[in-house]
Amino acid sequence: MQKIHAAITAVGGYVPDYKLTNAELETLVDTTNDWIVTRTGILERRILKGEGKGSSDMAVMAVQNLLAKRGIDPTEIELLICATTTPDMQFPATANVICDKAGLTKAWGYDVNAACSGFIYSLNIGAQFIETGKHGKVIVVGVDKMSSIINYEDRTTAIIFGDGAGAVLLEPNHEGNGIIDAILRTDGSGRVHLHQKAGGSVKPATEETVKNKEHYVYQEGQAVFKFAVTNMAEVAAEIMERNHLTADDVAWLTPHQANKRIINATADRMGLPLDKVMINIERYGNTTNGTLPLCLWEWENRLKKGDNIILAAFGGGFTWGATYVKWAYDAEAR
Ligand code: UT7
Numbered sequence: 001m002q003k004i005h006a007a008i009t010a011v012g013g014y015v016p017d018y019k020l021t022n023a024e025l026e027t028l029v030d031t032t033n034d035w036i037v038t039r040t041g042i043l044e045r046r047i048l049k050g051e052g053k054g055s056s057d058m059a060v061m062a063v064q065n066l067l068a069k070r071g072i073d074p075t076e077i078e079l080l081i082c083a084t085t086t087p088d089m090q091f092p093a094t095a096n097v098i099c100d101k102a103g104l105t106k107a108w109g110y111d112v113n114a115a116c117s118g119f120i121y122s123l124n125i126g127a128q129f130i131e132t133g134k135h136g137k138v139i140v141v142g143v144d145k146m147s148s149i150i151n152y153e154d155r156t157t158a159i160i161f162g163d164g165a166g167a168v169l170l171e172p173n174h175e176g177n178g179i180i181d182a183i184l185r186t187d188g189s190g191r192v193h194l195h196q197k198a199g200g201s202v203k204p205a206t207e208e209t210v211k212n213k214e215h216y217v218y219q220e221g222q223a224v225f226k227f228a229v230t231n232m233a234e235v236a237a238e239i240m241e242r243n244h245l246t247a248d249d250v251a252w253l254t255p256h257q258a259n260k261r262i263i264n265a266t267a268d269r270m271g272l273p274l275d276k277v278m279i280n281i282e283r284y285g286n287t288t289n290g291t292l293p294l295c296l297w298e299w300e301n302r303l304k305k306g307d308n309i310i311l312a313a314f315g316g317g318f319t320w321g322a323t324y325v326k327w328a329y330d331a332e333a334r
Helices: 020-029 032-042 055-070 093-101 115-131 189-193 205-212 223-241 260-270 288-302
Strands: 004-012 018-021 044-047 079-085 108-112 140-144 162-173 178-185 194-195 217-219 248-257 307-316 319-326
Touching: 004 055, 004 115, 004 288, 018 020, 018 307, 032 260, 044 162, 055 093, 055 140, 055 162, 055 288, 079 093, 079 115, 079 189, 093 108, 093 140, 093 205, 108 115, 108 307, 115 140, 115 162, 115 178, 115 288, 115 307, 115 319, 140 288, 162 288, 189 194, 194 288, 223 260, 223 307, 223 319, 248 260, 248 288, 260 307, 288 307
Parallel strands: 079 108, 079 140, 248 307
Antiparallel strands: 004 162, 018 044, 140 162, 178 319, 194 217, 307 319
16 A cells, blocks of 8 residues: 655745835944845845734734635644744744634644744654644644844844745645655754843843843854755755755755855755755745745745655754655646
8 A cells, every 4th residue: 555645735825015125224234235145145034013913923824825725624624833933922832823813723733943944843743643644634834923033233133034934734645745755953052053042941031131132043153054054955965865866856945045055055065956946035034934835835836746846954953954845736737
């Protein structure tokens, strides 16, 4: 009997309307459009505006977009996994809030926090529930309101991050399409280079921590860059090799959108031309957990059944990984 694969069978996405351009950033911090474009490839990012709006609001839009495309009732969903680094609250999980707001009344859900690799981790976690036959419809959503933890006086991080959400539906596939293989890694010693200093159990929030701006993203850019460029490229190449895929066999690389130079290095290591690489960093910046599903959302109509796609990510933790997906449908034919 053919193995049950977990296949992505629909994609949804959402980005807020407000565009934070390089020109606006020039008025906030000591930077230039030229520096940002040359060093990162980013032209603008989206920012979620509005009192009381959080990650769940963007995630709900992405989930509803996905459900509407397929005409699926929210009560058909059995599990929702939310990958996020900027949950609505420390607890309860943002997944619970999304299920409530989107009417997923028959689902259970939880959050996964693996920084920029959260979506790739969650995709593989969700896949287990499909492959074992436990569930038939699982949603994995990647979302971040990075603007809620960015110090817009810090030029090294303010220029990179943006807000957005993407969601995929996982269903069983009996034709050999879906998630074929994954390599997932973690190295906690890397936490010193990228983290949030206060607000957790080690250093709860106080007046002092707020005054010292310890609730924002702390990143040693160069160190993170060095690890990202090596590890993301290595793992992407490794998954190709162990699945006997040549560059010609790979239809698309879906890379985490942290820096255009990291994306280029990964494509280069895989021997892929850039026209096989999903890149939207210039318009959205780094949306952390949103990057991979937002790429799939934007490219969905160009993907063909049977396409070999490699997803790759690297993020805080350190966390990183690659996943080999055999695409399961032609969106255009639907
Ligand atoms: O997604 C999660 C994982 N995160 C990443 O993968 C991010 C990885 N890191 C990066 O993408 C890059 O390191 C950054 C984009 C953050 C920084 O780029 P860089 O090429 O590594 O710059 P740098 O930190 O080496 O700084 C070079 C120079 C420095 O000036 P001096 O010391 O050479 O005079 C910085 O002070 O550029 C300066 N600089 C800036 N100048 C203008 C740093 N940020 C800016 C800025 N505008 N925004």
